[in-house]
Amino acid sequence: MSVITQKQIRKSNDQLKQFVQKVFSKHRDLERNFISSMNSKMNTGVYAIDDESGVVVVATTHQSTWHPHCVYVRLAYDFNRVNNGSLHLMIDKLKEQIVQPLFFLIDNRFEGLDEVLLNKGMRLIRKTEVILIRPRKCEVLTNGRKVKAISEISNEPILMTSLFELCKRTYTETHLDNPVGDFPIASWEGIIMEDMKEDNSYVVINENKVIAYSFMYPVDARNWEIGWIGTQDRTEMNLLDLLISKQLKDAVRSGIKTIEKEIDSTCPFSMHIVESLTYEASETWSAFMSKIEVMESFTAKKEIVDHE
Template sequence: MKSNEIEISRYDRENEESLQEAACWEDVHVDVLKMIKEGSRISSYTGKVAGELMGIATSWKNYFHPYCHYIAMKLSHDCDPSVANALLGQLESVLSSDIPMQTSIWESNLRLKLIYEQNGFYEMRKTFMPTLPLRNHRIGCNTTVPNGYILLTLQEVSEDICLKEKLIKLVKHTYEETHLANPVASLSLSRWEGLVFQNDLIKEGSYVLIKEGEPMVYSFLHHGEERIDTCELGWCGAVNHEHMEHLRLIVSLQLLFSKEYGFTFLQAEADTTDPFAMHILASFPFEHGAALLTFQKQCLDHGKQTSFDVK
């Protein structure tokens, strides 16, 4: 395939109907067709060869993580890599060079993984999303709260204004420290409170370990997004790594709670950049499933770039 056969075009609403054929293309984790229509979209392009749609790519803003350009690309099954290279080059040519591009794909998508790596992207983290069947799982950990500590539910913490504020500050600090490669926005404590106390949060199954009036360890539990018999571990953390071992105690209590309330499965999400979540993953017999790979690339100086003519 010659490069001059590739036609890169800006997406507009008139192209919407022609994009429907892309719905059956390979799964890339992000709903690219939906993101193209979002108000947070920066730019989107289609790649065609001899008038036939071969690929689409889009970029958008994430207001919680504003210090990178989020991008995604979806390719037809017979798309030549040169079309993908052209789409990525076009995105890079229009995005500001002061912050990196970032994308996530399924680990099993070897074709996209190779394309991103050949275009200068590097893997910044892996995200595991395992499941733990609860029906036959036996709690093998001592669930006795250690001397000097008090165990509270998030419901109880929420009723103490001072303690709730301390917990929110700890959650904020932990999240920021585990997302240094893609920093979080500067948000008020009231915004962080909303992030902690989400609508799907199970307050009675979310626990905080307190010592001398200070929150030391926490782990949150949520209703599952897709199945009513599934609950999900949410944010977790500790005031320092010395207290990390107490996460095993708290999650064991969450397993007991989940079984008692009739849940069949417990899902988790653990980034390799998050030592607390990875500790939980290593402490329980989760059944490992699909994993996500997240890649970043620093945009080049626009003066040094070349791109295809865009129609």
């Protein structure tokens, strides 16, 4: 069993893509994500493990502007034939080649990979359950709260700045293991507002300040997705129930079939709303990352690499 070098990889990218297409022939979403990483401008490398029969495992790595403190890894292999030895060898090679912490996001199809990652010193930092909500008619009780759609406040800079600052704070606080980069509010605005359904995204306002929010985004003509949610004070997470009730009412009126929501184990706001929702679990993802001491030594190592 051997590792194919970067030089060899550059000569055989098409062959590796064919391998990925073959092993993921029944998992087109995994194929799309893998090829997207290979083709990305942020790609940092492609690696492969082979044996006497040919390629058995391929890895593609890329960086993220939004989360710049790690390298994202995607693996491709035949779920029915790969052996743990190949996976161990691949992860060892990645740890040798890459200075930054490694980040893996896998679902239940990667059976046994979680144990390999834990054995190699990775830690489970988050579980994400994707749920599907069937919109239903429900009573909306504002209890005297001031609720506005984003479309109603989009031209009010004080409120919108308050909103983006709250979004930045809540997102940062729920992504401590894989920290977000340092970006100005304008960057947060661009990410948050892109494709948002402003008539179906709501905030609670108190004294000219946003104290709770829930944003809706389109998936297709019959399906929506709840994206960013949060509150200024975690003792008032019940405000999210009010906002989501309004969104469910909108969805019924619009003939929407399902509403998707990602429930992160590190997000108290997501964990709160599932307590009052009826839903179907669609899929579950697990995020693994190199141990924190790797991140702490990253700066010093990078200085050495940069000066070689």
